[in-house]
Amino acid sequence: MTTLRATVRLQLHAGFDFDAAAAQVDYFARLGISHLYLSPIASAVPGSTHGYDNVDPTRISPELGGEQGFHRLSDAARQHGMGILLDIVPNHMAVHPANPWWNDVLRNGRRSAHAGWFDIDWDAPECDGRLWLAVLDRPLAAALADGALHLDIGGEGPCLRHHDLALPLSPLSYPAQAESWPGWIARCQRSLQRMQDVLQRQAYRLGWWRTGADHTNYRRFFDIDGLVALRMELPEVFDAVHALPLRLVAEGHVDGLRVDHVDGLADPRGYLGRLRSGLDRAAIASGRPAEAITLHVEKILADDEALPADWACDGTTGYDFMDQVGALLHDSEAGPALHALWHSVSGDARSFDQHQQQARLQMLQGSLRCDFDRLLRLLDAQRRADPAAADITGGMLERALRVLLQHFPVYRTHGLRSAADRAWLARAADAAAAQLGEGDRAALEQLCVWLYGNPAVLTRFEQLTAPLNAKAVEDTAFYRYGRLLSRNEVGSDPGRLHLPLEEFLLRARQRAQQWPRALLAVATHDHKRGPDARCRLAAVSCNLTHWSARLAQWHELATQAGRPCPLPGAETLMLWQTLLASWPLQAERVDAGFIGRVDGWLQKALREAKQVSSWSDPDRALEQAASDWLAWLGSSPQAAPLRSALDAFVHAIAPHAARLGLVQLALQLCCPGVPDLYQGNEGWDTSLVDPDNRREVDYLQRRAWLGSPPDWQQALQEHWSGGSAKALLLATLLRHRAAVPSLFADGSLTLLSATAGAWVLSRQLGDHQLLLVLDTTARLETPLAPGTLLREEDSERARVGLPAGHWRSLLDARRCEGGDDIEADALLDGAPLAIWVLDNGENDGR
Incomplete structure (x- = not known):
């Protein structure tokens, strides 16, 4: 049995499988790592590069090497005195033909044995009692008219195909005799009416992909239509999803679990209690003491939020430490000057909090609209049944809920059991009340009464606040507000630039007392930029006069060359920061590969911000112009003066940033908690957001x-x-x-x-x-x-x-x-x- 001392996070996929990881075990043992911390190993969508799109949680991924491959990795770890932690995904599964549970629901609808396993609102308006699948590349009528939908015979009977997607058909919608299927298919495809009749008899209703935000009637992971949420509060679902990891613990292969997106679950506290009990039994079955098996949760905490003290776990996976140590290294007096510079370049004087509030409202009207409407329907049923709400209208309730969500400052509360939870709700309610008229304030007061008194209402509220926070803050506002991008990191508040040493140490001591085995991270598979990229920008906070001068110089050189950056001011400033943070220190590495990496980040940044482009309606002309400009910067002779100026400033600031990076690493390894190394972080990590931060090591x-x-x-x-x-x-x-x-x-x-x-x-x-x-x-x-x-x-x-x-x-x-x-x-x-x-x-x- 190996005591948890230091972990290394490994991202597994077909190109780096169990055997590839096993080949590096001797190296990690010599380095001083105690545990391998593996990305999800259950069967995922074919070709998955991360494993969070799992399709069968009961089986180890064959692409990674299957059960035997995992045993080989486990044996290698044991031979070198190391243990293994597994990342598990209890919140959701992939909406994919390889998912047998989901396919059973598509085939049999509400009659499926798995229909209750997924969080589906079968009675949602406009869905006709069916599952809404927003999977078509065009409206349904056009897909039928254009022949983009056709019938075929799959492995389990007739199916419906749309390009590469194959959907099972209800057995009640086609002939029972297999020999008659070809003729039946031919007749259906000759008749538009027959095709429409076949579609009408399915448990699902096909829709244009653009309808998903309004009509999707299953809870998703955030706003991703391809990931459907599980009802983990049901014992049969819990048992099915956790059978594999608990078996691997009982067999002595696994020493701890990391729970992905615990905030998506209906009752995280109850879930962790059940899982802790299962781990204790499995540990004893393996001949180990119960406390030997660790349990960590992926939990993003607000700046002054604490992990619930009654959770049966060993702490978080370390986003809180990553935020704190990063803030510690920024200049305490740089905030006003940085904001003034941002304002002058972007023309936007709003605070980060104002940006994220606006983003919340946009998400509620946009990709999370169906989730908002689902909660509203539940509240409306409460309104109609509660005599105390007789004079509350549906409109009042909708406005009150929207503004309460606009101001909700954390991912979620947890049953409103603690004083801290109640304070978060009160804070949001007070801010919302100040923005509402008298009638809507009455609706807000009634809404809060229901949140305290109706567990079903509170659960739905909490399962909306978590994705709303993630999508509005990390995936939108982080790409709109660019005062200094080193503070736009998962788990961080860009509005807070600096953390005093005394406060950093206070939080470290609290961690030692409450969560001594909590992980300490400075890089993860989800970080927005690597730890050493952040340190370069932290060094910028100490050198604002130089930074301002260099920005003006780069703009002037680009303009003199006839190629000013085609992006608006805010986006241009964020691009300059990204180039500075990730620019290679070896001149020969400023090549097409590097420019391509920055280009990938830029496209994602522009689309996530949803201002000048977006995933749903990309401005391809602007994106191409920006891409062309980056290519020009990287290779054109006319851009040589600009490249030289960029390179000179990078080389001036990089040694100071590297010193900060070494300080950051030393704190990670010396502070209370368990340091978690991210793959490849032994050297300087100036990576960008995924997939860049998951490149080969x-x-x-x-x-x-x-x-x-x-x-x-x-x-x-x-x-x-x-x-x-x-x-x-x-x-x-x-x-x-x-x-x-x-x-x-x-x-x-x-x-x-x-x-x-x-x-x-x-x-x-x-x-x-x-x-x-x-x-x-x-x-x-x-x-x-x-x-x-x-x-x-x-x-x-x-x-x-x-x-x-x-x-x-x-x-x-x-x-x-x-x-x-x-x-x-x-x-x-x-x-x-x-x-x-x-x-x-x-x-x-x-």
Whole structure:
């Protein structure tokens, strides 16, 4: 049994399957990782690159290697003293022909044994008691007239085909005898009326894809028509979906679970209690103590929101830490100047909160309209049945609900059981009431009464607030408000630029007390940009005068070349930030591949913002103009001065950003909690939003870093841009965590000193103590030795107190004696950080 100490997240797919992961287990073991943290392994849509579109949760994906392939990976992990965590997807499944449960519903409708397993409103208006499938590439009448729908014989009988999509037919709609099927099909396809009759007899109603937002009558994952929500609150559904992971735990292959999108479930608290009980039984069946099996939840928390204390889990997957450590590294005084710059370039003076409120209203009128209407129908039934609501009209109720949702500040409440939950609802209700007239305020008051008194109403409300928050904030407002994109990250509030050190440490201590096994992430498969890309932009916050000047220079150079960026001001500023954040440090890598990556980000950004383009109505002319401009920037001789100017600023700021990146990594590995490494993050990660952040990892390079002689000063001086310094720091701290795990699991966290020159943090447990000395200065005026990450000696640097004892540097061979003040420079030796341990003569991983 391996204690959870440090994880690595691996994205599995056909191109990187169980055997490919098994081939890297020895490397991860040498690095100091305790657990592989795998993306979903259940059968997914053929060709899936992520596994969240699962079609059969009872079976391990054959594309990944099936049961035997997983056993080989598990055996490799055990042989190297490592464990395995699984990402599971209880909230939804793919709407796909490979999904047997869904196909049974399509074939048999309400008579299906699985009809109640999916969250379907069979009686929704305009659906004729059928399942609305918005899958056609044109209106239904046109699809029939154009022959875009035709009948065929599939593996289980006659089916309906639309391009590559095959839908089963109700057995009641075609002849029972197989030999008569060909003739029946021929007759139907000769007659439009016969085809219409066949369609009318199905359990589903086909619709143009543009009808989905208004008519889809099954709950989805967010607004994705291709993912249907499961009713996990039903015992039979829970048992079916969790049979595989619980079996793998009982067989000793799996040591923990990560629950995807726990906010989508009707009752997360009840669900986690049931799952925890199942894990405890499975653990005991495997010969392990119940507490050995960990359980983490993907939960995005607001800035001042806490994970419910009564959840039977080990904490979150680390978005909260990613937000906090990122904010810590931004300049505390940069906010007003950054906003002024954003306002001048974009012409938009609105705050982020105003942007996200507007986005919420648009989503409720747009892709989440069907979910909003579904809740309204439930509320209207309450209104008609409740004498107290006799003078509340449907219109009043609709306006009150819309404005309450506009101001709802968190993903969801959780049964309104806690004071914190009730405070979130009260805060939203107060903001909504200030915006409503007297009649609508009365409707709002009645709505809140129902939320407190009717569990069905509250559940539907909570299952709408979660996707609304995700789609309006992360997938819309994040792409509209671009003051500084490093703060537009999953789990972060772009309106908050900085987190003071004292508050960061307070939250770290709270985590140690309440959720000591919570994961600490700085990168995930869902991040908007990699941790080192964010650090480049954090360095911008410390150098606003330079940033403003460079923006003006780049615009002028593009204009002089006759190719100003064709995008509006806001989008152009966000593009400049993205180029700066991801620009390769090796000139030869500013190639078509890099430009293509930025182009992919740009198309997604423009469409997610839904202002100058969108997924449903893309402005292809504008998108092409922007794409052409990027291609020009990357390769045209006329763009050479602009490329050189961009490159010069990147090379000026990148060393300072890299120093911040090393500080960020050190905090991730030294703070209370369990560090979660994302695949490939051993080196600099300047990736962009998915799919860019899921690219193939160069493990040969990472193995070479691990095999290099551990020389910290050399790594900071020679070829630091390749990533060896980060890899060395990571390996050193992971080894130390492995050598003295109790220090990191149970040791206290103390701030010994904080000056303008350095912060000194201590982790201590008994005779074991570690000092983390950090220099977070990232100003271009602060001199670095040419071509290195080393800071030149500064006689003005502060002195810090070093506790009594014999101290040894983990990163090099230096030693010193404590008991007195010592210059920060002496501890740091020019580096952005130093790690000193109390030398008690024990083997501590060096």
